[in-house]
Amino acid sequence: xxxxxxxxxxxxxxxxxxxxxxxxxxxxxxxxxxxxxxxxxxxxxxxxxxxxxxxxxxxxxxxxxxxxxxxxxxxxxxxxxxxxxxxxxxxxxxxxxxxxxxxxxxxxxxxxxxxxxxxxxxxxxxxxxxxxxxxxxxxxxxxxxxxxxxxxxxxxxxxxxxxxxxxxxxxxxxxxxxxxxxxxxxxxxxxxxxxxxxxxxxxxxxxxxxxxxxxxxxxxxxxxxxxxxxxxxxxxxxxxxxxxxxxxxxxxxxxxxxxxxxxxxxxxxxxxxxxxxxxxxxxxxxxxxxxxxxxxxxx
Amino acid sequence: xxxxxxxxxxxxxxxxxxxxxxxxxxxxxxxxxxxxxxxxxxxxxxxxxxxxxxxxxxxxxxxxxxxxxxxxxxxxxxxxxxxxxxxxxxxxxxxxxxxxxxxxxxxxxxxxxxxxxxxxxxxxxxxxxxxxxxxxxxxxxxxxxxxxxxxxxxxxxxxxxxxxxxxxxxxxxxxxxxxxxxxxxxxxxxxxxxxxxxxxxxxxxxxxxxxxxxxxxxxxxxxxxxxxxxxxxxxxxxxxxxxxxxxxxxxxxxxxxxxxxxxxxxxxxxxxxxxxxxxxxxxxxxxxxxxxxxxxxxx
DNA sequence: AACTAGTGATAGCTATTTTCTATTATAAAC
DNA sequence: GTTTATAATAGAAAATAGCTATCACTAGTT
Numbered sequence: 001x002x003x004x005x006x007x008x009x010x011x012x013x014x015x016x017x018x019x020x021x022x023x024x025x026x027x028x029x030x031x032x033x034x035x036x037x038x039x040x041x042x043x044x045x046x047x048x049x050x051x052x053x054x055x056x057x058x059x060x061x062x063x064x065x066x067x068x069x070x071x072x073x074x075x076x077x078x079x080x081x082x083x084x085x086x087x088x089x090x091x092x093x094x095x096x097x098x099x100x101x102x103x104x105x106x107x108x109x110x111x112x113x114x115x116x117x118x119x120x121x122x123x124x125x126x127x128x129x130x131x132x133x134x135x136x137x138x139x140x141x142x143x144x145x146x147x148x149x150x151x152x153x154x155x156x157x158x159x160x161x162x163x164x165x166x167x168x169x170x171x172x173x174x175x176x177x178x179x180x181x182x183x184x185x186x187x188x189x190x191x192x193x194x195x196x197x198x199x200x201x202x203x204x205x206x207x208x209x210x211x212x213x214x215x216x217x218x219x220x221x222x223x224x225x226x227x228x229x230x231x232x233x234x235x236x237x238x239x240x241x242x243x244x245x246x247x248x249x250x251x252x253x254x255x256x257x258x259x260x261x262x263x264x265x266x267x268x269x270x271x272x273x274x275x276x277x278x279x280x281x282x283x284x285x286x287x288x289x290x291x292x293x294x295x296x297x298x299x
Numbered sequence: 300x301x302x303x304x305x306x307x308x309x310x311x312x313x314x315x316x317x318x319x320x321x322x323x324x325x326x327x328x329x330x331x332x333x334x335x336x337x338x339x340x341x342x343x344x345x346x347x348x349x350x351x352x353x354x355x356x357x358x359x360x361x362x363x364x365x366x367x368x369x370x371x372x373x374x375x376x377x378x379x380x381x382x383x384x385x386x387x388x389x390x391x392x393x394x395x396x397x398x399x400x401x402x403x404x405x406x407x408x409x410x411x412x413x414x415x416x417x418x419x420x421x422x423x424x425x426x427x428x429x430x431x432x433x434x435x436x437x438x439x440x441x442x443x444x445x446x447x448x449x450x451x452x453x454x455x456x457x458x459x460x461x462x463x464x465x466x467x468x469x470x471x472x473x474x475x476x477x478x479x480x481x482x483x484x485x486x487x488x489x490x491x492x493x494x495x496x497x498x499x500x501x502x503x504x505x506x507x508x509x510x511x512x513x514x515x516x517x518x519x520x521x522x523x524x525x526x527x528x529x530x531x532x533x534x535x536x537x538x539x540x541x542x543x544x545x546x547x548x549x550x551x552x553x554x555x556x557x558x559x560x561x562x563x564x565x566x567x568x569x570x571x572x573x574x575x576x577x578x579x580x581x582x583x584x585x586x587x588x589x590x591x592x593x594x595x596x597x598x
Numbered sequence: 599a600a601c602t603a604g605t606g607a608t609a610g611c612t613a614t615t616t617t618c619t620a621t622t623a624t625a626a627a628c
Numbered sequence: 629g630t631t632t633a634t635a636a637t638a639g640a641a642a643a644t645a646g647c648t649a650t651c652a653c654t655a656g657t658t
Contacts, residue, residue, distance in 0.1 A: 005380065032647090034607095035609095038606060076375055080304040083372060087368060334620095334635085335616070338617085359634090
């Protein structure tokens with residue numbers, strides 16, 4: 001029989017193990033159970049007839065030969081990926097599978113317009129969407145689960161390249177005739193205590209809004225938070241407070257059937273919408289092309 | 300999910316297809332059925348979303364992109380093999396799996412002594428033996444089915460390296476008191492017609508013996524042939540003819556309980572025993588070590 | 599010493615993937 | 629117009645990979 005080669009799976013698992021030095025964690029990173037992972041590592045060891053890891057001590061140690069093999073394994077897997085790249089380069093750009101992460105404060109405002117346009121311009125594109133907060137889509141991207149993410153900047157990210165698409169200005173939003181504020185003539189710092197409503201922690205919009213409105217004291221911020229823009233708007237409509245809404249949301253029907261009015265903030269009160277991908281990704285060209293398709297809404 | 304890579308299997312199949320330009324033959328070379336093979340190629344095409352082969356015409360043609368991918372695939376598989384090599388280099392030489400091909404006119408005379416010696420010196424060696432004629436073991440070796448072969452030289456081979464181990468002299472063998480020949484004083488060319496018995500075609504011993512005895516005319520050679528040395532000896536014992544026996548066979552019990560006597564031929568009447576492997580094999584060192592273990596019998 | 603937490607291995611079962619045999623479809627050759 | 633050669637398809641069987649639950653071992657703790 002032909003010489004038995006290690007499988008990609010076994011090598012991927014082993015490389016994960018070398019990185020995490022922990023079976024359980026490496027297994028998790030590979031999205032398999034720990035037993036399945038352990039078995040795969042054992043298979044690899046028995047196939048190569050070599051001990052790759054020391055499990056003697058409390059901690060996992062990769063043997064010397066294990067390290068050498070991990071290095072070569074990375075090479076082999078990279079070669080495999082190059083096969084994919086060659087195949088993809090041969091195709092039209094933006095065709096085939098592409099997984100895009102979008103944060104919840106962008107998705108409902110940009111996607112309804114973007115998706116039909118993409119479908120029309122790139123009919124062979126098989127888009128997979130994942131909506132989650134910045135931290136989560138970033139992690140998924142770095143793990144290779146997502147190809148590219150559409151998020152709001154600034155955001156502290158490492159190992160990425162990004163393209164800034166456009167500014168998204170913040171607007172003050174309050175109920176018409178609010179007892180809290182006169183929208184035509186107000187000073188943030190004169191707002192009553194706890195009258196600024198924001199999204200709950202984890203949403204970058206919370207931080208961006210805070211930074212945009214240049215609030216001095218967190219006392220102005222309500223302890224009550226909303227878990228979605230929709231809820232937030234409902235709270236403002238009930239005059240429980242005021243908030244700051246990104247411009248792209250204004251052109252949606254988020255504020256329809258409410259008594260909320262909005263006023264622009266100062267010109268430098270904005271978040272930036274950006275497309276972000278892993279540094280050195282082989283699909284950079286495609287991402288730039290994709291970026292060109294993403295326009296601020298309603299202009 | 301993590302980016303799906305092509306499997307080694309798919310790449311191996313595709314490389315075979317690129318070589319044979321024929322689904323059925325490539326499948327056979329991979330030791331799978333044609334449907335399984337076809338399915339694997341289709342899987343690869345669908346995974347890469349690229350057409351690798353043109354099946355339009357009567358003949359299979361690899362597309363341009365297919366050729367590029369085949370090249371990269373060979374790279375990737377070589378990397379995989381290097382993993383195996385690294386693992387093996389780390390082990391003792393002559394340990395783990397080794398498949399050895401031996402021809403039938405050597406195996407019964409050298410192996411009974413060789414195998415116990417190997418088992419003792421290299422207890423971790425897991426030897427797989429295959430006995431067949433030179434042409435066949437050579438083919439199996441070139442296909443990667445066998446690592447190394449033990450055969451008689453000279454033999455026309457391409458793409459191999461070899462190590463000559465020792466000379467194996469031919470001896471005349473005839474029944475004691477044969478009516479055909481006086482073993483103490485004979486001339487080959489005076490032998491009666493069809494009195495030289497040889498193995499059937501395909502056995503290299505037939506050609507080596509013919510060349511060793513320097514026979515002038517094929518008229519001396521019997522039309523009756525034997526398919527094994529044992530049969531040949533029985534025929535000589537029945538005084539149906541004479542033959543030429545390699546020295547290693549004399550020290551076996553092949554001639555026990557027969558009335559056959561043997562006489563050395565001229566000094567330059569010999570075949571050479573050699574160990575042969577694929578050119579550039581990464582296990583060359585081991586093969587040379589193995590060669591050192593193979594001794595002429597009974598000296 | 600017994601207990602607990604942490605970690606990797608093992609067992610038994612299920613789901614998925616791969617392969618096989620048999621058959622079909624299609625195009626060229628006689 | 630049949631025959632031949634070749635690859636694709638269907639459906640069952642076999643092999644592989646995965647999961648949950650559990651065990652076994654080690655190191656600290658009580």
